[in-house]
Amino acid sequence: MPTDTLPPDTLPPATPRADARPPLADTPPPAKAPAPEPMSARAKLILLVLCAAQFIVALDFSILNVALPVLGRDLGMGQADLQWAVTAFALPSGGFLLLFGRIADLYGRRRLFLTGLALFAAASVLAALAWGPAAFLTGRALQGLGAAVIVPTGMSLLTTTFAEGPQRERALGISGTLLSTGFTIGMVLGGVLTDSLGWRSTMGVLAVAGVAVLAVAPALLTESRHPGRPRIDIPGAVTVTGGLLSLIYALSTAAEAGFGRPDVPAALALGLVLLVAFVIVESRADQPLVSLPMLRRPTVAWGNLAGLVTFATMSAVVFLLTLYLQEVLRLSAFHTGLVFGVQGLFAVLSGIVAPKLIGRIGARRTLLTGLAVQAVFTAALLSVGTAPSAVWFVTVAMTVACFGHLWAIISYGVIVTSGVPDTEQGLATGLVTSSQQIGITVGIPLLSALASGRIASLREGGAGFADATLGGIRLGLGADALVVAAVAVLSAVGLARAARRTRPDYTPSK
The missing domain is CATH 1.20.1250.20 (MFS general substrate transporter like domains)
Structure with a gap:
């Protein structure tokens, strides 16, 4: 795995500090790194x-x-x-x-x-x-x-x-x-x-x-x-599982029934309380289910945030565009599926390119590039209208956005699991997959509720069905692009700061 340092020709000469932490593993390798061994x-x-x-x-x-x-x-x-x-x-x-x-x-x-x-x-x-x-x-x-x-x-x-x-x-x-x-x-x-x-x-x-x-x-x-076969942290398991179940139930239900149903805010509140309790339990446990120092690792924290957001926002874009293609452009379910099928085919190519890109510019820069591409081409979808020819623009824009999305997915998995010992890989990958699953669950209800509110408001103002639906979809897509862009900026700052701290010549400010 390449290390998260600048290329050797750009680093000032320095004597490594004895207490320096190991570098984050997400930037380009040295220029003359040996070729990787082929898989058996x-x-x-x-x-x-x-x-x-x-x-x-x-x-x-x-x-x-x-x-x-x-x-x-x-x-x-x-x-x-x-x-x-x-x-x-x-x-x-x-x-x-x-x-x-x-x-x-x-x-x-x-x-x-x-x-x-x-x-x-x-x-x-x-x-x-x-x-x-x-x-x-x-x-x-x-x-x-x-x-x-x-x-x-x-x-x-x-x-x-x-x-x-x-x-x-x-x-x-x-x-x-x-x-x-x-x-x-x-x-x-x-x-x-x-x-x-x-x-x-x-x-x-x-x-x-x-x-x-x-x-x-x-x-x-x-x-x-x-x-070592340590014991399972039962209080931690109960609180984190109960908290996630409550949040997922609330958001899944809100996607169909809205946030006004009484059990939705109750489940949200219960989920948040249980997750706060989980953090308290883990801070006091001798053998915690989740190591809080691991959660404080910049690569784990920023990587999982980026992963959660890229999954949440792309799943929401798929939902909103499904609504657009069927309700505004009047495509059948089969033809709508074909549009997303094109995106899926090109995603395979993106998956082939991503590891090569990581090897060339590092996982951190690949993650940020992927988020930026996803944000830009999601924002480009704001220009769609009611003309049937818009389906071609949607297909192209979604395909390019998917390229960025795949780069972000693959690179954040590399970032989060880098430097984690084998004894904790199940926990690290559990965090990765939790980000994926929660992201898919969270994105659709939140942005569909936003779009639905806008559609209802426009309909009350006298707009036609297609125009009102298009207005709601544009609001959802705009919010989606803004969230991805904001997380890209925050992740860039957080991971860059972490990378500087792992450089051998880094001296903490007093």
């Missing part, structure tokens, strides 16, 4: 298995979106109940990530990864064969629980299999690309499967894919765990 055939197969598991989970986030109306009619679920098809998965998948990431560190990442895959596949079968709403929602909740096991354990197996440096950057690049494109491909695949084979096939394909990965994973993966 076994390492490539391990990477394929781990990335396939992550891709399946990413598909599950969106594959049901266009199938919900058909599913509701088949199972007798009312419109108000359909949100639970999404929420039942989102609650456990986001709420238990940190807990299972830490359990994997202590009791075996391979064992837990295989257990999660088996649970996910079995739950997908239950959801596919569901005879009523209760069985279907139970299957979705168990899918979410399996995902909460698969994602952090898969990521920690990846980061402990591939050493820090070019190989890990390449592995994280492939994993990040598949995670992002899986969400987009899920929408296209869900529409095709629902139209041709019915909604149950969307759950069936996940079961088949899960079984396929489970069949080959045991022969490739080796066990790894924390050598």
